[in-house]
Amino acid sequence: MITEAPQTHAAEPTGGSPVRIGALVPLTRPGWVEAGRHLLAGLQLAVHDVNDSGGIDGRPLELLVRDTAADPQQAAAAVDELAGLGVAAVAGEYHSVVARAAAARADALGLPFLCSSAVLDTLTEHPTDWVARLAPPQSRGWRIYADFLLDAGHRRIAVAAAPSVYWASGTRILRDHLAPRGGTLIELDMRELTPAAVCDELVAHEATALLLLVGHPDPAVPIVQAVRRDPRLADTLIGAPAGQPEFAEWATLLGDDGTAIPFLRYLPDRLTLLGARIETALREQLTAAPSFVAFEGYDTITTLAAALRSHGPDRTRLAASWPHVTVEGTRGKIQFSRTPGIDVWQWVEPPIQVVDRDPADPERFRIHRTD
Known part of the structure; x- marks a missing residue:
């Protein structure tokens, strides 16, 4: 089992080639741009914190951001591009129909995808080990x-x-x-x-x-x-x-x-200790109160970092890590399981x-x- 608590004092990454994560985010219309901005803020803040805590076994974590503009075809093309750039995994996306296209492409390519915000039950047409999700099913x-x-x-x-x-x-x-x-x-x-x-x-x-x-x-x-x-x-x-x-x-x-x-x-009545700290940091970054989407972004990278530290950046091993992950996130303990009717690995009890x-x-x- 992978168990990871938030780290507050650790060494900076020592160097080496970065571990790359692809990020799918709606940043232009007709995408919901404000949701995309909050999602990206959470993703970026978590990458900063991971690197501030030593990175992935001393290697820095690097985020490659791609705008989906709420377009399923654009998202699928971005997954293809990111896979070719050697990312260990893809993360993010807010719009459910877009996330479904990204999940299908990631599954076909054998690329781990941790979906941050999309809730549509049927992200994939068949059971897959390549895709996991933090948001609760619709x-x-x-x-x-x-x-x-x-x-x-x-x-x-x-x-x-x-x-x-x-x-x-x-x-x-x-x-x-x-x-x-x-x-x-x-x-x-x-x-x-x-x-x-x-x-x-x-x-x-x-x-x-x-x-x-x-x-x-x-x-x-x-x-x-x-x-x-x-x-x-x-x-x-x-x-x-x-x-x-x-x-x-x-x-x-x-x-x-x-x-x-x-x-x-998708917030609890009370954030975790980590969540309270991240709320302050996100508020400063966004110059506004962070939405639940920003916390989803932060928890996405925190979860992937735990899996990468335990299983490494090999895509097959990373996808096999979902059922073994236990991470203290901003909104509670994150663990994945198989849920009846849901064909991806699902966070067991996200707050609603x-x-x-x-x-x-x-x-x-x-x-x-x-x-």
């Missing part, structure tokens, strides 16, 4: 979110959905979980509806909650503004299970309209919260549910 997180809605008394729930494998998967998870418990899911196709028409549909269907399964900022922001300004919908809950309100851009664009919109984030921005203080998050 089926777990979105069922928790559905339970939150039911406990809050919502039985007629509408989803404003854009066409996407990710949104379709989320819709299916919600419907399958709600129906046996007396809930009804109403699908609103955002290829056909304007924000004003969404309001009319909510009234016609007597929905008490609207979930935003759409991109940010458009059309999510106009939909929120339309619902908030419609007096017929004063008591309608707006929800965003995919986490759009997590980032500062949401608060900047929507102000008070962006508060009281529950979403999923349902939170929203407090109307009294939009910079503060209220925790409604923890799992």
Whole structure:
């Protein structure tokens, strides 16, 4: 078993050729650039800390960053390029559909891939030892979110959905979980509806909650503004299970309209001692409060460093290390296992919260549910 605790005092890397890790990050539109910036900040800070603690057996860790721009083909091409450059592993990515393309290519090439943030259950079409993931699978997180809605008394729930494998998967998870418990899911196709028409549909269907399964900022922001300004919908809950309100851009664009919109984030109620230290460092680096995505980035490199120190940079040996990893991360102890229905190595118990921005203080998050 690989067991690694955070190191605070150690020698600098002594030299030698660097151990290279490829990083897949959305840094340009149509990718979610703010999420990419937070993910990259976590990855880079962890590389700095690993090298400050002696590197990988004295060899420095080097990050080769590639922008995916939320494009699956671009991500797959980046995996090809990074494999050719001799990276020991690939890490990162935020968008689920993009991560799925990267995982498929990494699996085909025999290149270890530790996915940081993407939650889509089916990252690969068959069981593989080459891919592991830190984020919880969508089926777990979105069922928790559905339970939150039911406990809050919502039985007629509408989803404003854009066409996407990710949104379709989320819709299916919600419907399958709600129906046996007396809930009804109403699908609103955002290829056909304007924000004003969404309001009319909510009234016609007597929905008490609207979930935003759409991109940010458009059309999510106009939909929120339309619902908030419609007096017929004063008591309608707006929800965003995919986490759009997590980032500062949401608060900047929507102000008070962006508060009281529950979403999923992957943080514990209390960070580990390492996490508290990293939160301070990330806040300085980002000049803003770090999102859960930044912590996912940091934990990704911390986990890979532990595996590299134990198994070395050989790709086959590194991929074989997933079930033996035990790492104290920023959000808890990281260990991987096989989860039914998930074909990659999965962090056993990543933390999940349902939170929203407090109307009294939009910079503060209220925790409604923890799992």
